[in-house]
Amino acid sequence: xxxxxxxxxxxxxxxxxxxxxxxxxxxxxxxxxxxxxxxxxxxxxxxxxxxxxxxxxxxxxxxxxxxxxxxxxxxxxxxxxxxxxxxxxxxxxxxxxxxxxxxxxxxxxxxxxxxxxxxxxxxxxxxxxxxxxxxxxxxxxxxxxxxxxxxxxxxxxxxxxxxxxxxxxxxxxxxxxxxxxxxxxxxxxxxxxxxxxxxxxxxxxxxxxxxxxxx
Amino acid sequence: xxxxxxxxxxxxxxxxxxxxxxxxxxxxxxxxxxxxxxxxxxxxxxxxxxxxxxxxxxxxxxxxxxxxxxxxxxxxxxxxxxxxxxxxxxxxxxxxxxxxxxxxxxxxxxxxxxxxxxxxxxxxxxxxxxxxxxxxxxxxxxxxxxxxxxxxxxxxxxxxxxxxxxxxxxxxxxxxxxxxxxxxxxxxxxxxxxxxxxxxxxxxxxxxxxxxxxxxxxxxxxxxxxxxxxxxxxxxxxxxxxxxxxxxxxxxxxxxxxxxxxxxxxxxxxxxxxxxxxxxxxxxxxxxxxxxxxxxxxxxxxxxxxxxxxxxxxxxxxxxxxxxxxxxxxxxxxxxxxxxxxxxxxxxxxxxxxxxxxxxxxxxxxxxxxxxxxxxxxxxxx
Numbered sequence: 001x002x003x004x005x006x007x008x009x010x011x012x013x014x015x016x017x018x019x020x021x022x023x024x025x026x027x028x029x030x031x032x033x034x035x036x037x038x039x040x041x042x043x044x045x046x047x048x049x050x051x052x053x054x055x056x057x058x059x060x061x062x063x064x065x066x067x068x069x070x071x072x073x074x075x076x077x078x079x080x081x082x083x084x085x086x087x088x089x090x091x092x093x094x095x096x097x098x099x100x101x102x103x104x105x106x107x108x109x110x111x112x113x114x115x116x117x118x119x120x121x122x123x124x125x126x127x128x129x130x131x132x133x134x135x136x137x138x139x140x141x142x143x144x145x146x147x148x149x150x151x152x153x154x155x156x157x158x159x160x161x162x163x164x165x166x167x168x169x170x171x172x173x174x175x176x177x178x179x180x181x182x183x184x185x186x187x188x189x190x191x192x193x194x195x196x197x198x199x200x201x202x203x204x205x206x207x208x209x210x211x212x213x214x215x
Numbered sequence: 216x217x218x219x220x221x222x223x224x225x226x227x228x229x230x231x232x233x234x235x236x237x238x239x240x241x242x243x244x245x246x247x248x249x250x251x252x253x254x255x256x257x258x259x260x261x262x263x264x265x266x267x268x269x270x271x272x273x274x275x276x277x278x279x280x281x282x283x284x285x286x287x288x289x290x291x292x293x294x295x296x297x298x299x300x301x302x303x304x305x306x307x308x309x310x311x312x313x314x315x316x317x318x319x320x321x322x323x324x325x326x327x328x329x330x331x332x333x334x335x336x337x338x339x340x341x342x343x344x345x346x347x348x349x350x351x352x353x354x355x356x357x358x359x360x361x362x363x364x365x366x367x368x369x370x371x372x373x374x375x376x377x378x379x380x381x382x383x384x385x386x387x388x389x390x391x392x393x394x395x396x397x398x399x400x401x402x403x404x405x406x407x408x409x410x411x412x413x414x415x416x417x418x419x420x421x422x423x424x425x426x427x428x429x430x431x432x433x434x435x436x437x438x439x440x441x442x443x444x445x446x447x448x449x450x451x452x453x454x455x456x457x458x459x460x461x462x463x464x465x466x467x468x469x470x471x472x473x474x475x476x477x478x479x480x481x482x483x484x485x486x487x488x489x490x491x492x493x494x495x496x497x498x499x500x501x502x503x504x505x506x507x508x509x510x511x512x513x514x515x516x517x518x519x520x521x522x523x524x525x526x527x528x529x530x531x532x533x534x535x536x537x538x539x540x541x542x543x544x545x546x547x548x549x550x551x552x553x554x555x556x557x558x559x560x561x562x563x564x565x566x567x568x569x570x571x572x573x574x575x576x577x578x579x580x581x582x583x584x585x586x587x588x589x590x591x592x593x594x595x596x597x
Contacts, residue, residue, distance in 0.1 A: 032549075034316070034528025062528050063316070091442050094533070095559040099546050112544065114531055114559075118442060118456065121463045125531065145445030148567045156279075171272035171596060180280050187284050 034063040042066075044086060044124075052078055067125045075128050076137050079113065083142055088120030093143035096150060098157045102183045107131050109159060113139070130159065138164040156181040173198070237265065240578070244273050248351040248582040251592030255569075255581065262577050267570050274596035282556040287313055287523035288387065290556070295381035297558065298594040300343055303336035303372070303384045304536040305594075310385045311466060312532040312543040316525035317387075325389040325514040326468040331402065331505045332375070332384055333467075334498040338409075339368040340537035340589075341491050341498075345416065348488070348586035352429045357419050364412050367405050374398070388519025399506055406499050406506075413495060420488070430485040434572040434584040437482055444571065445564045448539025450588060453490045454482035460535040472504050484587040491589075524551050538562050538589055558597060562590040 039045045039059040045068070049056050055074035060067050070078055082090045095114040102108055107129035115124045130136060138161040139146045150161045151170040158179035161167055169176065175198075177191055196202050243254040252273035258266040278297060282290050294309045295302035307329060314321060346361035369379040374395055376382040384390070420426045436446070441454040451458060459476045461469045477493035479486025525547040533542035539561030546555040565588050572588075573581045 032526040034526045034530070034547075036528070063530050065531060067529075093445060094540065095531075095542055095544065095557070097544060097557045097559075099555045099557075101554075112557075114542070114544070118458055123531070143445065144440075144443050145564060145567065148563065152563075169272075171275045173272070180277055185280075187280065 035061075037061045039066060044088070047086070048078065048081075051081070065123065065125065067127060069127050069129075072128045072130065072134075072136060075111075075126070076139065076142070079115075079126065079139055079142055082115060082124070082126075088117040088122055090115035090117045090122075090124060092116040092118060093139070093145045093149075094123070096139070096146055096153065098153045098159055098181075100157065100181065100183050109134075109157065111136060111153075111159070135160040135162050137162045140164060155179070158182065236260075242578075242581070244270070248347075249585060250347065250590055253566075253585070253590070253592055253595075255585075257578065257581065259578065264573050264576055264578065264581060267573055267581070269566060269569060271566070271592070271595050274592050276597065278597040279556055279558060282553060284552060286551045287525075287553070290553075291386070292381070292383050295383050296593060297560065297597055298536065298538065298541070298562070298591045299380055300591050301336050301340045301537045302380060302382045303332050304340075304534065305541065306382065306384045307333050307467075308532070308534045308536065308541045308543055310387050311534065312530060312545055313387050313523060313525060315532050316528070316530040316545055316547060317520070317523065319388055319516055319518065321389045321516045322513045323468065323510050324393075324512045325516075327505045327509045328390060328394060328514065329385060330467050330469065330472070331502050331509075332372075334502045334505075335368050335371060335402070337498045337537045338495055339365050339372075341495050342368075344491065344537075344586075344589045345488075348583075348589075349420065349426075351582050351586045352426065354419060354423070354426065357416055360412065360415060360419075364409065371398070371401055371405070374401070386515070386519075387523055389513070389515035391515070393514050399509070402502060403506060406503055409499055410496070413492065417492065427485065429580075429583055430488060430587075431483060432481075433484040433576060433580050434587060435481060435483045436568060436572050440571065441482065441568070444568045446539070446568055447561055447564070448535065448537070448589075449487055449490045449494065450539070450565055450568070452477065453479040453487035455480055460533060460540060464533075466532075466534055468505070469501075471508070472501050474501050484583055487587045522551055524549060525553075533559065536561055538591065538594070539565055560594040560597065562588075562592075563595045566590050566595060 037060065039061055045059045048068070049059065052074055055071040055078070057069040057071060092115070093113065094116045097112050099110045099112060100108060101110065109130040109132065111128050111130060113126040115126065136159060138150060140150065147166065148170060150164055151166070151168060153159050154161060154167055155169040155171055156179055168174070176194060178185055178189065238259045240257045240259055241254065242257060243249040244252040249255065254270035256268045256270060257264055278293050281293065291306060291309055294305040298305050342361045342365040346358040349357035372382055373379050375398065376384055436454055438454040438456050441451050441456065446454070455478055457476050457478045462476055474497045477490050477497065479490050525545065527547055527549040529544070529546045531542060531544045533540050540559065541561050542559035544557040544559065545553055548554040569584060569588060572584050576584070
């Protein structure tokens with residue numbers, strides 16, 4: 001037993017680059033879909049469709065939650081309208097996030113805005129599609145909430161926001177390579193260079209006699 | 216003088232200090248009153264804060280990324296560790312989201328038990344907030360007293376789940392275990408004793424001159440600003456917005472229970488203190504009602520699936536956690552693992568208001584304002 005304990009622990013091969021192929025997912029079986037119903041008799045959605053026409057790509061109720069898919073060009077106009085002029089007025093931006101769909105090669109990123117109207121107790125989700133490397137206008141001038149939320153999306157997805165007042169990484173340290181929530185980012189990716197440079201922790205080579213991973 | 220956001224290390228700070236009379240002070244990440252590993256870089260003119268910047272991410276574990284590589288049942292324990300002060304509430308938000316996405320009805324008894332446990336968790340979270348907030352401002356007795364009551368709640372949790380902090384309370388489809396023998400009596404006896412404890416805290420604080428001068432008029436935020444910056448939970452209600460998800464979008468059996476939403480007027484630290492104190496009374500009221508109405512029956516839905524595979528689509532669900540609106544946005548691709556699981560942490564959004572609330576106040580007030588926002592870094596950094 002003791003001899004076995006003294007053996008050097010198995011060391012992972014050196015960290016893979018962030019652009020390595022993603023970890024394989026479990027095989028997918030045919031699954032149902034959540035009920036999707038087109039919104040028809042809704043005053044707000046109707047006004048939006050009249051006002052913005054083709055820029056509203058679709059208006060659906062997914063699992064009884066209202067979702068609007070819009071064009072990126074009209075995004076800020078629509079959001080501004082929803083906050084200032086629409087009835088009910090969506091005074092609160094509950095959440096802002098992104099989703100990565102690598103199989104949709106043309107526009108793999110989807111920005112998701114969860115709006116909320118306190119007066120009417122109503123939620124509305126606005127989504128828009130982005131190509132890789134494309135930038136998107138900031139909404140910090142509409143809701144102050146967006147500041148840190150956009151920084152988080154920039155940090156974890158690498159999506160740039162035009163005219164954001166303070167676009168820096170927020171959760172990961174400056175100088176970190178890669179954007180972890182992209183699907184191509186390897187789950188167990190370690191930036192050994194960064195760790196060595198900033199924390200002075202060096203990984204031992206696989207033939208070293210020491211026990212443990214780090215020096 | 217360089218912009219505050221340029222500061223990356225301590226040498227920069229010292230160089231900049233020499234250039235002007237303003238001082239840059241780095242507070243944290245190892246600081247007793249930043250409630251975890253939060254670093255706040257303050258720009259000071261004398262003792263007045265003229266600007267500040269929060270440095271977060273010291274506890275970043277990539278929970279959202281890990282979730283994309285775990286089966287749905289395996290994800291639940293991670294939620295105990297995001298907001299570790301309110302593990303039961305966080306667990307509830309996760310299992311509810313999945314149940315809603317699966318369109319799964321859970322038995323009434325499980326709903327009532329969940330509400331009792333979540334409200335007990337709200338009490339323990341608010342007690343911890345009261346204890347540390349009062350300690351930051353210098354009231355040591357309240358700290359000891361509040362921890363005494365919190366201990367009783369943690370004992371109930373220990374009896375129920377076998378854990379005090381990271382409870383892993385609920386399962387998708389209901390609960391693993393029914394209440395233990397004597398659960399109702401233990402909760403009842405705690406609730407009977409609790410109003411006296413609250414009165415005791417209030418005699419120490421409500422008219423205390425030091426407490427009043429440290430909290431009244433500190434960190435004022437108007438209701439419009441609060442909504443614009445996305446505050447939720449007690450900080451929003453302290454600014455006079457009567458909004459609570461338990462009332463606005465009732466989940467579990469909240470629509471059957473009677474309770475009021477306390478809200479403040481001035482939006483200062485003292486009002487937020489009053490709001491949370493009243494919320495504790497309301498939580499006790501909810502618990503007592505739920506105990507009385509607690510029906511018999513199963514605690515696990517008979518149709519709960521063994522392999523959880525929500526249908527393809529997306530779902531957003533949020534609950535009123537002790538800190539504010541805790542939301543989960545689930546994107547499912549029909550497999551046993553989520554395509555994306557976004558956590559909308561209340562503390563993350565609430566902390567953003569610190570800058571607006573602290574500018575113009577003293578350094579000591581920054582500590583009070585961090586306390587009144589009731590943040591948990593495990594949730595902010597995820």
